[in-house]
Amino acid sequence: MDSKTDTRLFLLVTAGRLLIFVLLVMAGAIFPGSFVGEVRLSYLSCLLGCAFFLTLIWIYWFQKKGLSDQLKGAQTVTDVLLATMAVYLTGGILSRFSFLYSIAIITSCLLGPKRAGTRSALLSTLFYAIVCIVTRNQAPSLEEAAFTFFLNMAAFNTIALLALSLSKRLRNVEEKLKDTTKDMHLLEEIQRHLANSLRSGLITVDVNGRILYYNIAAHEILGQVVTNSYGKYVKDLIPGSERLLSSCHGQSATGDRRELGLMVNDKKMILGISCFKIFDHMGELLGHGLIFQDITEIKAQEERLKLIDRLAALGEMAAGLAHEIRNPLASISGAAEYLGQSGLVMPEGQRLLSIIEREAERLSQLTNSFLLYGRPERKRSETVNLKDEFSAALILLKQRKRLSQAVVEMDVPDDLEITVDGDMLRQVILNVLLNAFQALPEEKGLVRIVATSTDDEVQIEIEDNGLGISPETLKKIFNPFFTTKPEGTGLGLSIVHRIVTELGGNIQVNSEPYTGTRFTITLPLRKEKETPPEKEILAYEAASSLSARNLSMS
Numbered sequence: 001m002d003s004k005t006d007t008r009l010f011l012l013v014t015a016g017r018l019l020i021f022v023l024l025v026m027a028g029a030i031f032p033g034s035f036v037g038e039v040r041l042s043y044l045s046c047l048l049g050c051a052f053f054l055t056l057i058w059i060y061w062f063q064k065k066g067l068s069d070q071l072k073g074a075q076t077v078t079d080v081l082l083a084t085m086a087v088y089l090t091g092g093i094l095s096r097f098s099f100l101y102s103i104a105i106i107t108s109c110l111l112g113p114k115r116a117g118t119r120s121a122l123l124s125t126l127f128y129a130i131v132c133i134v135t136r137n138q139a140p141s142l143e144e145a146a147f148t149f150f151l152n153m154a155a156f157n158t159i160a161l162l163a164l165s166l167s168k169r170l171r172n173v174e175e176k177l178k179d180t181t182k183d184m185h186l187l188e189e190i191q192r193h194l195a196n197s198l199r200s201g202l203i204t205v206d207v208n209g210r211i212l213y214y215n216i217a218a219h220e221i222l223g224q225v226v227t228n229s230y231g232k233y234v235k236d237l238i239p240g241s242e243r244l245l246s247s248c249h250g251q252s253a254t255g256d257r258r259e260l261g262l263m264v265n266d267k268k269m270i271l272g273i274s275c276f277k278i279f280d281h282m283g284e285l286l287g288h289g290l291i292f293q294d295i296t297e298i299k300a301q302e303e304r305l306k307l308i309d310r311l312a313a314l315g316e317m318a319a320g321l322a323h324e325i326r327n328p329l330a331s332i333s334g335a336a337e338y339l340g341q342s343g344l345v346m347p348e349g350q351r352l353l354s355i356i357e358r359e360a361e362r363l364s365q366l367t368n369s370f371l372l373y374g375r376p377e378r379k380r381s382e383t384v385n386l387k388d389e390f391s392a393a394l395i396l397l398k399q400r401k402r403l404s405q406a407v408v409e410m411d412v413p414d415d416l417e418i419t420v421d422g423d424m425l426r427q428v429i430l431n432v433l434l435n436a437f438q439a440l441p442e443e444k445g446l447v448r449i450v451a452t453s454t455d456d457e458v459q460i461e462i463e464d465n466g467l468g469i470s471p472e473t474l475k476k477i478f479n480p481f482f483t484t485k486p487e488g489t490g491l492g493l494s495i496v497h498r499i500v501t502e503l504g505g506n507i508q509v510n511s512e513p514y515t516g517t518r519f520t521i522t523l524p525l526r527k528e529k530e531t532p533p534e535k536e537i538l539a540y541e542a543a544s545s546l547s548a549r550n551l552s553m554s
């Protein structure tokens with residue numbers, strides 16, 4: 001028995017005992033006629049006083065040691081003694097209160113230990129026998145006295161047997177209940193542990209959609225949104241979940257998997273979420289479970305992969321097309337040049353020839369850009385000094401006519417080196433710098449170049465105070481052929497994006513119209529990449545006769 005049950009039982013027995021003796025005294029005072037012989041109220045009151053006194057002792061004992069076997073034994077003996085006194089004082093062998101022995105026997109059976117009931121029955125028989133012997137003269141005859149005694153004795157022992165078997169059953173049931181409760185706690189623990197070791201968020205709701213439980217992963221994914229949300233409607237936390245719940249409701253097992261967007265800490269989050277039903281052992285629907293993952297990053301990755309796929313397809317097509325155009329273009333250029341030098345063309349025709357040459361040059365630049373875009377990934381690692389690369393690029397750019405004469409601030413450590421495909425890095429630097437210069441105002445143009453490094457990566461910032469990019473345009477600048485310039489190809493930044501991705505880095509843009517633009521490029525300091533099949537590189541080399549650097553700078 002646990003201490004709670006002990007306390008309850010002890011209090012019940014103690015209170016019951018006092019009540020019986022109080023009633024006994026009251027009955028003696030109110031209905032003296034119902035007692036056999038003369039009622040000695042003072043004796044009965046003394047008996048009640050004894051009961052109170054013993055109760056005080058038992059309470060003290062109980063508080064000190066709990067419901068020990070000694071306390072139970074002592075109570076059994078004193079209960080039988082009190083019953084004996086009561087029977088003796090209320091008529092001895094003829095007393096109507098011999099049932100008090102039965103109560104003492106039942107009490108000791110309930111309190112235990114195992115043999116207490118038997119002992120109590122024996123003790124009751126013994127003391128009752130003594131009372132009967134002492135008061136036998138009050139019985140009309142000896143036979144009647146013996147009959148009364150044997151009748152009561154049989155009753156005591158029958159009650160003892162019954163009470164013992166009942167208390168045994170009670171104890172068995174208690175034991176089973178204890179085991180079942182223990183198992184249930186264990187099961188609950190296992191379930192909680194399982195739910196918390198899930199990497200997916202789990203929320204269970206009742207049939208009305210109110211939250212009953214959420215696991216640790218749910219808290220990690222949804223953060224404060226889910227804190228202390230027990231009893232709240234799940235639709236208030238995850239808008240759209242109510243549709244999922246109702247679709248799940250109509251199906252036999254689980255609902256469809258859906259994607260739901262929600263705002264968590266002012267950030268848009270996409271949840272991949274599915275629903276399942278929860279039934280009790282009778283097959284009654286108890287509620288639903290929602291299982292979900294944060295797929296925001298996966299979705300973004302998917303979008304990036306789609307873009308990369310699109311770019312790769314375009315690149316292949318562009319390379320093929322550019323290759324086909326280059327030879328006739330070279331013939332057109334050559335023929336125009338020959339005609340110009342041959343003197344066969346009139347002076348006004350010379351102007352047209354120069355247009356042909358200029359436009360052929362522009363087309364050649366475009367096709368070369370296509371070829372660069374369709375270039376297979378390759379790795380020709382070399383260690384380059386970043387500051388030297390920027391200085392070389394700036395010299396090249398400043399030679400270009402029509403580029404604004406801007407102030408250039410460069411904050412790149414002298415010894416910052418990066419192991420990378422040099423040609424690719426130059427393409428990135430040149431394209432981003434070229435755009436920056438082209439965007440600058442006529443006057444007070446400023447280009448800032450800052451590079452910093454950690455153990456693993458280098459971060460390059462190229463910032464201008466040019467015309468900036470509108471949010472609408474910003475979404476498209478990495479798309480091939482997107483340009484806002486009358487003579488632009490729209491391939492510069494898509495080439496940059498592709499190269500940076502191939503090098504294992506990433507590129508970000510921050511821009512505000514009429515304020516300026518900042519490109520932030522992060523590259524790993526060392527990048528181990530697989531070299532593509534040699535055949536592919538050779539094919540590319542064959543297709544492109546000009547070096548990547550010259551292509552973009554021509």
Ligand code: ADP
Pocket residue numbers: 431435436437439464466467468469473477482483484485487488489490491492493494517
């Ligand atoms: P192109 O330079 O041939 O137009 P890009 O791919 O290099 O092609 O650039 C795409 C577009 O991005 C540009 O047309 C321009 O609108 C925008 N852009 C790129 N860099 C800048 C910049 N630094 N400032 C303003 N706009 C820019």
